[in-house]
Amino acid sequence: MSRETYVTESLGDIYERVKTARVLMVGAGGIGCELLKNLVLTGFGEVHLVDLDTIDLSNLNRQFLFGHEHIKKSKALVAKDTASKFNPNVKLVAYHANIKDPQFSVAWFQSFDLVFNALDNLDARRYVNRMCLTAEVPLIESGTTGFNGQVQVIVKGKTECYDCNPKEVPKTFPVCTIRTTPSQPIHCIVWAKSYLFSTIFGIDEDDSPDLDNSVNADNASEIENLRRENAELQRINDAFGTPDFPRLVFEKVFKIDIDRLLSMEDAWKHRRAPVPILYDELQKLADAEVKKAGSKVAADDQPVWSLAENFVMFKDSVEKLSCRLLELRKNAPEGGSPRPTLSFDKDDDETLDFVVAAANLRSQVFGIERKSKFEIKQMAGNIIPAIATTNAIIAGVCVLQSFKLLNDDLAHAKAVFLSRRPERIFSTESLQPPNPDCAVCSVARCGIEVDVEKFTIADFVEQVLRGKLGYSEEVSVVTDKLLYDVEFDDNVDKTFKKLDIGDGTFITIIDEDEPQGSTPRVNLEFLVYAREPTDDAQATYKLTHIPEIPRKPVRKQVGEVGGLSGDGELPAGEGKGGGKKRKAEDDELVEVSATDAKKSKVETVDEDVIVLEDDEAIEIE
Numbered sequence: 241m242s243r244e245t246y247v248t249e250s251l252g253d254i255y256e257r258v259k260t261a262r263v264l265m266v267g268a269g270g271i272g273c274e275l276l277k278n279l280v281l282t283g284f285g286e287v288h289l290v291d292l293d294t295i296d297l298s299n300l301n302r303q304f305l306f307g308h309e310h311i312k313k314s315k316a317l318v319a320k321d322t323a324s325k326f327n328p329n330v331k332l333v334a335y336h337a338n339i340k341d342p343q344f345s346v347a348w349f350q351s352f353d354l355v356f357n358a359l360d361n362l363d364a365r366r367y368v369n370r371m372c373l374t375a376e377v378p379l380i381e382s383g384t385t386g387f388n389g390q391v392q393v394i395v396k397g398k399t400e401c402y403d404c405n406p407k408e409v410p411k412t413f414p415v416c417t418i419r420t421t422p423s424q425p426i427h428c429i430v431w432a433k434s435y436l437f438s439t440i441f442g443i444d445e446d447d448s449p450d451l452d453n454s455v456n457a458d459n460a461s462e463i464e465n466l467r468r469e470n471a472e473l474q475r476i477n478d479a480f481g482t483p484d485f486p487r488l489v490f491e492k493v494f495k496i497d498i499d500r501l502l503s504m505e506d507a508w509k510h511r512r513a514p515v516p517i518l519y520d521e522l523q524k525l526a527d528a529e530v531k532k533a534g535s536k537v538a539a540d541d542q543p544v545w546s547l548a549e550n551f552v553m554f555k556d557s558v559e560k561l562s563c564r565l566l567e568l569r570k571n572a573p574e575g576g577s578p579r580p581t582l583s584f585d586k587d588d589d590e591t592l593d594f595v596v597a598a599a600n601l602r603s604q605v606f607g608i609e610r611k612s613k614f615e616i617k618q619m620a621g622n623i624i625p626a627i628a629t630t631n632a633i634i635a636g637v638c639v640l641q642s643f644k645l646l647n648d649d650l651a652h653a654k655a656v657f658l659s660r661r662p663e664r665i666f667s668t669e670s671l672q673p674p675n676p677d678c679a680v681c682s683v684a685r686c687g688i689e690v691d692v693e694k695f696t697i698a699d700f701v702e703q704v705l706r707g708k709l710g711y712s713e714e715v716s717v718v719t720d721k722l723l724y725d726v727e728f729d730d731n732v733d734k735t736f737k738k739l740d741i742g743d744g745t746f747i748t749i750i751d752e753d754e755p756q757g758s759t760p761r762v763n764l765e766f767l768v769y770a771r772e773p774t775d776d777a778q779a780t781y782k783l784t785h786i787p788e789i790p791r792k793p794v795r796k797q798v799g800e801v802g803g804l805s806g807d808g809e810l811p812a813g814e815g816k817g818g819g820k821k822r823k824a825e826d827d828e829l830v831e832v833s834a835t836d837a838k839k840s841k842v843e844t845v846d847e848d849v850i851v852l853e854d855d856e857a858i859e860i861e
């Protein structure tokens with residue numbers, strides 16, 4: 241019997257719909273490989289897949305569409321080639337690209353019946369969520385962490401979207417723990433990865449962290465020290481790429497800075513004082529070890545490296561990364577901005593070696609246990625081991641949920657949770673209606689066409705928001721950062737282009753005007769369409785339509801929660817009051833949230849913390 245006969249027998253009438261379905265799968269990693277296999281074997285008519293990454297050795301244990309011969313090749317293209325052999329009747333189209341690229345427009349999203357997310361980061365998930373809401377295409381969102389997994393069905397206006405529930409708050413470490421009093425290996429790893437690495441290789445010299453906003457009575461001296469250390473590091477950066485550079489960095493962070501810490505005698509009354517380490521001594525130690533062990537020094541990632549091995553790797557990785565960055569800068573377009581930088585990637589051996597060696601050397605200084613490269617890779621990459629079986633189960637659930645959508649049976653679609661609890665592996669929940677306070681789905685939407693090289697924030701605020709749409713002074717303009725509000729007008733004369741607003745950028749307008757007895761208007765989300773530059777002196781714009789922007793509903797009490805009723809429609813007037821979502825467990829999916837700029841601005845006020853954002857950047861508040 242042919243495959244088609246089996247599928248017809250098991251799926252019955254839905255198969256006709258499956259055969260003609262045109263679907264998009266974003267991400268071809270752990271879940272994506274399993275999902276693509278399922279889609280192809282089920283006989284979905286046309287599957288488009290997007291992944292920006294290339295195949296890494298560490299993917300092969302579970303991403304079974306890839307083999308050794310594919311390492312460094314595009315995940316999307318190889319996944320397509322391998323899976324196309326499973327079922328020649330399925331049309332596969334692969335893109336080696338970032339889903340955020342402008343080529344993937346709203347119209348392109350609209351051309352699909354369904355979108356599947358098989359991603360590994362919050363930023364891309366949120367982006368696809370928004371695109372699907374804008375394009376009004378159903379989204380099946382999935383994720384796994386170790387033995388846990390979940391699938392969520394998202395349909396605009398009918399269910400919660402990905403952002404209806406706040407995501408876990410970023411894990412933070414106080415600045416003083418990281419900078420002055422580390423006591424655990426993770427503190428040294430965070431220092432190496434998020435502070436030292438980005439100061440040397442990541443931050444444009446013109447754009448060093450602005451700490452002014454963060455100075456408060458408690459951390460003023462700390463911030464002052466940090467500022468001075470940054471300035472010193474910048475000076476060392478003048479020697480970037482020269483043979484002296486690794487030594488200068490080493491002496492700065494493991495001797496000069498430590499001596500300065502030691503001068504704060506009070507700090508060491510009740511704790512072990514750090515002990516600086518000396519370049520020349522370690523060089524001697526390393527020479528002796530290299531003589532004995534030859535090229536085997538620090539070759540392995542399982543054993544904990546000796547002090548000398550960490551020293552050798554530190555120098556070696558600083559040299560290699562400096563060369564790499566100089567090469568990037570050499571090849572960057574003249575006057576182009578931003579200047580090239582390097583970012584930490586746990587799968588990039590040279591960046592990992594740097595973090596391992598720098599973290600372990602710092603651990604030595606503070607009398608903390610050193611860790612192996614293998615362990616540090618997990619800690620620095622926030623890795624909970626991926627489990628192939630979890631991915632396979634979740635990918636299966638995604639397809640089962642997609643049948644409900646293709647069959648127009650949203651009422652029977654569910655949010656599905658997989659966990660390792662012995663009494664119940666699966667739990668399900670009815671889909672909840674959108675959260676009326678959600679800043680992403682409970683919004684008005686509109687497209688705006690502009691010449692981004694001419695149109696400024698002032699034009700936008702004056703002509704569009706105040707002139708055309710009747711907003712008051714009390715309004716904030718936000719992308720992934722705050723661009724404008726009544727107290728922040730630094731950007732008013734900047735063009736959209738200068739602020740990185742281009743084709744496909746979302747701009748959110750938050751109404752903060754709360755007239756007596758009324759609520760503010762819901763957020764308005766603009767999607768920018770960049771127009772071909774013209775010679776017009778006037779900065780003009782065109783809206784796709786005049787949006788209706790209703791006022792926010794008056795907040796409901798907790799408990800007024802309604803699931804989808806039998807016919808898949810919302811019970812009239814019901815909203816999500818909260819509390820219905822599965823309770824977070826200790827081992828729940830850990831997502832490090834890059835909350836929207838406006839929100840994080842508020843949330844981190846007065847905090848003396850380092851915030852690890854989703855993109856692993858360091859933010860010092």
Ligand SMILES: Nc1ncnc2c1ncn2[C@@H]1O[C@H](COP(=O)(O)OP(=O)(O)OP(=O)(O)O)[C@@H](O)[C@H]1O
Nearest residue numbers: 267268269270290291292293338339358359360364
């Ligand atoms: N913006 C994006 N556009 C396209 N693909 C993306 C984007 N962000 C992430 N991805 C892809 O999503 C996939 C997620 O797969 P997975 O969670 O298995 O991660 P991985 O990088 O393959 O594995 P690991 O993180 O465990 O090393 C990756 O292949 C990644 O390249």
Ligand SMILES: [Zn+2]
Nearest residue numbers: 401404678681
């Ligand atoms: Zn929402």
